Amino acid sequence: MLDRSVKRELAAIVGSEYVLDDTEARLTHSYDATPMYQAMPDGVIFPGNAEEVRAAMKVLSRHRIPVVGRGSGSNLSAGTVPVEGGVVMVLTRMNHLLEIDEENLTATFQPGLITKSLHEAVEARNLFYPPDPGSMVISTLGGNIAECAGGLRGLKYGTTKDYVIGLEAVLPSGDTLRTGGKLTKDVAGYDLTKLLVGSEGTLAIITEATVKLLPYPESKQVMIAYYPDMYDAARSVSRIIASRIIPSTLEFMDNATIRVVENFARIGLPTEMEAILLIEQDGPASIVERDVERMAAICREEKAADVIVADSTERGEELMAARRSALSALARLRPTTILEDATVPRSQIAPMVEQINRIADKYRLDICTFGHAGDGNLHPTCMTDARDREEIERVEQAFNEIFAAALDLGGTITGEHGVGLAKAPYLEWKVGKTGIEVMKGIKRAFDPDNLMNPGKLFAKETRRRVVVDSCAQLNTTQQT
Amino acid sequence: MLDRSVKRELAAIVGSEYVLDDTEARLTHSYDATPMYQAMPDGVIFPGNAEEVRAAMKVLSRHRIPVVGRGSGSNLSAGTVPVEGGVVMVLTRMNHLLEIDEENLTATFQPGLITKSLHEAVEARNLFYPPDPGSMVISTLGGNIAECAGGLRGLKYGTTKDYVIGLEAVLPSGDTLRTGGKLTKDVAGYDLTKLLVGSEGTLAIITEATVKLLPYPESKQVMIAYYPDMYDAARSVSRIIASRIIPSTLEFMDNATIRVVENFARIGLPTEMEAILLIEQDGPASIVERDVERMAAICREEKAADVIVADSTERGEELMAARRSALSALARLRPTTILEDATVPRSQIAPMVEQINRIADKYRLDICTFGHAGDGNLHPTCMTDARDREEIERVEQAFNEIFAAALDLGGTITGEHGVGLAKAPYLEWKVGKTGIEVMKGIKRAFDPDNLMNPGKLFAKETRRRVVVDSCAQLNTTQQT
Incomplete structure (x- = not known):
């Protein structure tokens, strides 16, 4: 629980309804999407804007209280589990899309914006924000930036760090750092933008971000190849790249995954196959068609038992959705x-x-x-x-x-x-x-006082992964 | 001049022919391509491999001697002028292209490799390394990485930082830091790779780098548009991007530049025009043709006096070469x-x-x-x-x-x-x-002892650019 005077100070900043330290609030912010990790925070705060983040950070710093920034908590590395207690700062109220700039091809938003919402907003203008982590329907962009989220399109389009070009962040001191801007080129000092991307909340709280956008691809096509032998699938991947084709997506599923996904999604995957490659190409229609033909030929040459090009956008989306369901399908077992x-x-x-x-x-x-x-x-x-x-x-x-x-x-x-x-x-x-x-x-x-998401990145001990102790800690923490 | 015992120690590492402190060597390494900046180093060292860099760094650190890493010295920010004396470490002997990996689409090289050499080597395999700084015929890739070099293709392809995915660097302590690898995705800790790119030799000496490569574009086309009014040219740029076309190059020259370049290159530029846009698109031939047609139409709609699509690769290259000659042309005046x-x-x-x-x-x-x-x-x-x-x-x-x-x-x-x-x-x-x-x-x-390229990035005083004092310093230094 929070110290009473600290709670009062924080409530004066964000309003008392946005500072919580009851058991329910603490418990629901004691874990994230990573299994087997849990630790109770002392309290939870929901700032409504950057000014509130700054003021709250000053209070927390003054009292040497750790701060764990958090969006939807969909990360898979226990990145938002408050292992050293303190305050979980939830940024989901700061969820505004501030601007889509069609001249500079940028979008600017607050960290709590849901990834999928940005996708939809930019796609409505025929623009494209490629990073598509598996959790994009629920994940926040602040979380994507903190973790440098990837996704299915990394091969052709890179990951979050390749798109973030400007940030506003609040340091533990409460000072504001502004990096980059709507700039394709900027070499004014060390690249703090790229450093903050993937820093997992250990350096600063991101309060605003600008990303670059691309024109939305003119068309897409999906194909799937089934292999009795995994090595043939792997060789197909190498030969596709070596023939200078970079598909937008090139996914792999092994036999165990195929069986589980088919059992879950019922879309007619051949469960006896050792491997599946699921390939998407995007771009101008004529080029997509040419690339898909070439890739299909390579897969056949490399002994794919069958190669099927999706005959409609719907079928293509169904296949991609099946791949995206893999984690959910496996999680049922x-x-x-x-x-x-x-x-x-x-x-x-x-x-x-x-x-x-x-x-x-x-x-x-x-x-x-x-x-x-x-x-x-x-x-x-x-x-x-x-x-x-x-x-x-x-x-x-x-x-x-x-x-x-x-x-x-x-x-x-x-x-x-x-x-x-x-x-x-x-x-x-x-x-x-x-x-x-x-x-x-x-x-x-x-972060000289080690207040930003302490206990992350740097282990007290290298090598042994102490999952059992982590469960023990949960029990201890909950009892206190 | 170097202290005798330091010189002996360094000579034992790299060989006496590769440690120089005569006036000529010091003078030729006292300046770079930036006008009006000069300062004499105490000595110059030319290590032949990473091991020699490590050993030399240890010696220099022990004696608290500043180290200025340098390739061809083609930078334009006085980045390699040894303002605090010390040793200029020239990496041009370490100029080997170590590998082109066609399966992973990467190239690995030493820092002294000339940019243009890498271009030629990868293009011979139908691969593409996009960064093309103006100095690429003489610049080293180590220098490109230290400065995060850009070039004419930044709009579509980004700059050096978008390609470097792995580095080996030597810290002032002599310890070796290895970052990244042949990996499209890597989020193991802070992104030290991107941090080192553009760090201007102030953090470490880069001894090896891995960059990602792209398939070489299938075709290219160049067009040029002449404008009596600069605002119409600028509006054309905005409209091209807003119509979701991203050309590989989109260069601008104002009237003063046009006149000087034409006087220098004699290629028939209309010297009465207020602005020229020089545009290149690359990609599959049919798409390039379509994009160029669309861009030409936009330029005409925006009141270009004339729009000319280069009718041959040679004419296209001639036009691009004219643009690349702008600095040389201006420098004659x-x-x-x-x-x-x-x-x-x-x-x-x-x-x-x-x-x-x-x-x-x-x-x-x-x-x-x-x-x-x-x-x-x-x-x-x-x-x-x-x-x-x-x-x-x-x-x-x-x-x-x-x-x-x-x-x-x-x-x-x-x-x-x-x-x-x-x-x-x-x-x-x-x-x-x-x-x-x-x-x-x-x-x-x-760099806790501030030995790596000291005096750069961080000014003693903000705001006033003291070029005159810098000349005075040159005179003083030369007299000593």
Whole structure:
């Protein structure tokens, strides 16, 4: 619970209905979309504008109270779990789309705007904001920026960081930082815009953002290829790219995922196949048609059992929706679903899937793998049960090995979910001691008192992923 | 001159022929492509590989000797002038193209590789590295990365930072930092890759880089439009973008530039016109043709006196070469040419050019303006004479006002040249006191003893650009 005088100070800023510290409010903000992580905040605040964020930050800083910025909490790295207590600052009231500038091809908005709302608003003007994280129907753009959200279109269009060109952010001191602008080019000092994107709320609270937009693609076409052999699917991916075609989406599903998705969506996927590639190309109609023909030919040459080009936009959307349903479909199977995002160079997809399968067998676990093959961004997903400690120990060991395998293949521990709490023990594996030290120094430059989302990114201990302790902590915290 | 024991230590690492401190070596590394800035280093070192960089950095750090990393010195912000003495570390020996990976569409190289060499090597494989700074025939990629070089293709393709996805860098401590990799997606901690791009040698020495490549465009077409009225040209730019066409290049030249370029290149530009737009589109032939037709129609509707579509690749290249020759052409006119890069949102090009012309009149100066209209990245270029102190005072005041005008229009003090020494007094205008403080903190995280390219980015005094003092410093330094 919040100290009474702190609560009064905060209420004077945002109004008493927007500062909560009852058990219900604290409990509903004690977890996010990441399974098995939970910790109770002392209170929750819902500022209504940037001025309120600034004033509240000054109060919280003065009292040395940690601040966890949060949108919809749809992240998958326990990035918004308030492990060191303090205040969860929910930015969903600040959800205005401030401007779509058709001359400069930019959109400016507050952090609480829902990703899908921005998509709809810009698409209504024949413009395009490509980042499309799986959670886009509920996720906020502030959350997308904090996590550098990816999605299905990363191969051709990049991720959130490739679109954010201007930010307004509030530092723990309450000072406002303005970076970039409606500018294609800006090299005035260090690129603080790109640094804030993906900083996971550990540096500042973002209060406004400007993103660049593209013209909406003139047309789209979806195709799907079924493979009895995973290596043929992987080889198709490599050959498509090597033939200088960059499709807008190039998704992969392994056999386990195919079976689950088909059982869920009933759209006629062949459940005996080892792998599916789901490919979308966009652009001018004649070029899309040409690219799809070429890609279909490559898939057939690489021994796809069948290649089907969607004969209508509706069928294309149905197939893409099936892919997007993979997580929901998998989540139905067992009580706990752990979705990871080990990422490798595109050329290493087949070896990586093979490693994942080997590791799953070794630890007797159900791991389905799907993901963005064009990006090398795979989502090995484990269906398990958080209450079964013995099994969870094996899950943990398996993911340890999966991350190590990804790094051995030139990859990274996280392609699009972020480090948060879940990956913190592994960050040093990727960036080294030197990287950790530099990052800690950057953190100090913004947040000398370590108040911004403390406990994230930097683990007290590298390597062991202490999921069991995290559950124990939940119990302890709830009892206090 | 270098201390004898330091020189011995460095010679033991790189070989005595690669550590120089004679007057000639020091003098030739006392300046770069920026007029009116010069300062003598104590010595010059040419490491041959990353290991030598590491070892040399350790020695220099131990002795608290400043280090200025340098490629060809083609920057335009006095970024490689060793204002605080120390050692200039020239990386031109480390010029190997290490790999072109056709499966992952990446290139990996050492920092001393010439930009144009990379272009040629990847284009031979039908691949494309878009950043094309004006100096690309002589500039090194390490320099491009340090400055975040732009070029003519920024509108459609972005700048250097949009392509660098992995770096190896040596910190002043001699420790090696490895960031990113052959990865389209990587969110493992703060994005140190993008932070190092454009950090102007103030954080670390880059010893290896990986960039992403694109398929080479299937075809290109160039068109040119002549305008009796600048506002009609600016309106054409806005209407082209608003009609959802993103050309690969969209260049602007004002009347003063047209006259000088025509006088230099003799390609038949109409010298009585107020403005020229030079436009290139690339992509599949049918789409290029369609886009060029549409853009030509827009230009005609917006009262272009003439619109000419280049009837051959050669004619197109000739026109683009003429634009690229603008700086050389202008440089012939008077002893000193100051090329600036005030940048505004694309929609503000006409007001910005009008401001520049007003300011040039006010201070009785010759300022030609050309640049990347699609980016809002203008190059107001002043022909002057560094020896005429009274005139140089006026030049300085005029650029003060030009930067202020750019900021008033939502722009920035530098779009692609960097801050270096030349723009340091203006950085606070763009990023504010808060931005400066955060950037200084970042600098400390990498370089606690302020040894990496000291004196750059952060000015002792904001606002006044002391070019005259800089000349005085040169004289003093040379006498010592």
